[in-house]
Amino acid sequence: MIAADASGGVAALDWVMGIIDWAAANWSHPGEPDRGILPRLLEHMRLSYVSILIGLVIALPLGLACVRWSPVYPPVLTGVNVLYAVPSIALFFLMLPYTGFSDWTAIIPLALYTLVVLLPNVVDGLRQVPEHVRQAAVAMGFGPLRRLVAVELPVAVPVIIAGLRVASVATISMVSVASLVGLGGLGQLIVSEGFRRQFDAPIVVGIVLTVLLALATDTVLVIAQRLLTPWAHAGKGRLARKRAARAEAAAAGRDAAVGSGSTPDHPESP
Amino acid sequence: MNVLTLLVEWFSDPAQWTGTAGIPARLGEHVYYSLLGLLLSTAIAVPVGLITGHTGVGGFLTTSLANFARALPTIGVLFLIVLLAGIGLVPVVCALVALAVPPILVNTHEGVRGVDPRLRDAALGMGMRGREVLFKLELPVATPLILLGMRTAAVQVVATATIAAYVGVGGLGRYIVDGQARQDLSMLLGGSVLVVALAVVTTLLFAGLRRLLVAPGLRAEAAAAR
Numbered sequence: 001m002i003a004a005d006a007s008g009g010v011a012a013l014d015w016v017m018g019i020i021d022w023a024a025a026n027w028s029h030p031g032e033p034d035r036g037i038l039p040r041l042l043e044h045m046r047l048s049y050v051s052i053l054i055g056l057v058i059a060l061p062l063g064l065a066c067v068r069w070s071p072v073y074p075p076v077l078t079g080v081n082v083l084y085a086v087p088s089i090a091l092f093f094l095m096l097p098y099t100g101f102s103d104w105t106a107i108i109p110l111a112l113y114t115l116v117v118l119l120p121n122v123v124d125g126l127r128q129v130p131e132h133v134r135q136a137a138v139a140m141g142f143g144p145l146r147r148l149v150a151v152e153l154p155v156a157v158p159v160i161i162a163g164l165r166v167a168s169v170a171t172i173s174m175v176s177v178a179s180l181v182g183l184g185g186l187g188q189l190i191v192s193e194g195f196r197r198q199f200d201a202p203i204v205v206g207i208v209l210t211v212l213l214a215l216a217t218d219t220v221l222v223i224a225q226r227l228l229t230p231w232a233h234a235g236k237g238r239l240a241r242k243r244a245a246r247a248e249a250a251a252a253g254r255d256a257a258v259g260s261g262s263t264p265d266h267p268e269s270p
Numbered sequence: 271m272n273v274l275t276l277l278v279e280w281f282s283d284p285a286q287w288t289g290t291a292g293i294p295a296r297l298g299e300h301v302y303y304s305l306l307g308l309l310l311s312t313a314i315a316v317p318v319g320l321i322t323g324h325t326g327v328g329g330f331l332t333t334s335l336a337n338f339a340r341a342l343p344t345i346g347v348l349f350l351i352v353l354l355a356g357i358g359l360v361p362v363v364c365a366l367v368a369l370a371v372p373p374i375l376v377n378t379h380e381g382v383r384g385v386d387p388r389l390r391d392a393a394l395g396m397g398m399r400g401r402e403v404l405f406k407l408e409l410p411v412a413t414p415l416i417l418l419g420m421r422t423a424a425v426q427v428v429a430t431a432t433i434a435a436y437v438g439v440g441g442l443g444r445y446i447v448d449g450q451a452r453q454d455l456s457m458l459l460g461g462s463v464l465v466v467a468l469a470v471v472t473t474l475l476f477a478g479l480r481r482l483l484v485a486p487g488l489r490a491e492a493a494a495a496r
Contacts, residue, residue: 085469087429090462176343216343
């Protein structure tokens with residue numbers, strides 16, 4: 001990038017090598033456990049994973065409630081969408097007087113943001129359970145709870161995981177903003193080590209590690225989906241692929257794919 | 271120290287409403303950066319999405335790249351460009367474009383891809399050529415999704431234009447940055463509330479735009495599906 005006006009490839013290579021050298025030298029400092037790149041990466045993982053988990057823990061019961069009592073869903077969804085319109089940096093600052101410099105200042109807003117993807121996906125996932133499957137479960141003597149845990153949730157897993165994938169990428173990239181408020185994570189590398197010292201290596205390392213973390217998390221979720229829904233891959237390649245494609249479509253989220261108007265995503269009456 | 275009284279005091283101070291550091295000026299700057307970022311991204315993402323969606327060429331590559339770009343931390347991109355290119359409007363707009371292109375691109379691509387093949391067959395059967403199919407059928411049918419992508423992008427852009435203040439440019443972010451630096455809670459809160467309000471207004475604007483741009487037939491169909 002910097003090499004565009006410099007003397008071509010050699011300069012670019014030097015630049016990259018310099019960054020790798022810096023990363024290797026600063027990866028961790030044995031004597032001081034709180035300095036270096038590794039502790040920031042671990043902080044980043046902690047902040048983002050806890051937020052996503054809390055978001056999921058809220059979205060599941062809330063989604064269930066929205067499916068059971070469907071008139072509740074549109075206002076709840078509108079509320080979540082309005083919340084999502086609140087910029088993360090503003091929300092972090094608004095949290096400061098209440099939570100101070102604890103992890104919660106980042107976790108509470110980030111967990112609320114994940115709802116905008118997770119809630120519609122949980123609801124859509126549960127709604128697409130075929131009626132005959134539900135009736136079969138009832139006929140087999142399944143009570144409401146057992147039906148939910150053993151039948152409905154497993155059928156909804158692909159759509160829920162699709163939502164988790166979108167939410168996790170968004171959350172992992174947003175945690176960096178928390179460092180502007182003075183919280184940790186890879187953003188701290190970008191802001192205090194990089195920008196305030198006018199030094200590009202930490203910024204590049206921060207960006208690259210954030211992207212890698214997002215990709216690694218995404219891969220883990222894809223694998224988790226395969227393990228949780230073995231039936232989707234057993235034989236009948238075409239049908240399975242079709243189903244996967246549909247889940248993928250729902251994945252691109254709230255944003256993309258559902259052109260049939262089945263995603264009520266228009267908070268026209270806030 | 272009630273948050274609400276702080277806000278009311280801050281907003282009712284007449285000094286707040288005039289001059290280059292006043293609310294109207296800052297709001298204008300913020301809207302200007304956001305519009306610039308959004309229009310540029312639309313100009314890039316919609317044509318690319320239309321082409322990949324229509325031809326199917328490079329669709330997987332562009333959507334993968336776009337999803338990959340979603341993982342980019344915006345402040346990292348912004349600060350890196352500032353370090354390399356210097357302070358100014360350019361790094362801010364570049365960072366906003368990097369943020370806004372992926373959702374618009376993915377939605378445009380998916381919108382065109384998702385057009386019912388029977389509709390496409392009918393258009394071909396009526397003697398439409400490739401380009402006519404694209405502009406008379408696929409673009410109108412994909413419009414709701416494209417607008418949805420633009421709305422997502424616009425809200426994110428409005429929220430993120432706040433960060434412009436960290437690299438010495440104006441906008442509503444100034445209140446947040448300066449409020450933080452001066453330990454002035456009311457200023458910080460006031461700035462945040464203004465950004466939130468602007469984001470909500472943006473959402474409403476897109477609801478209106480949807481009414482204006484989506485073909486009546488498609489709207490009726492969507493209503494029936496719901």
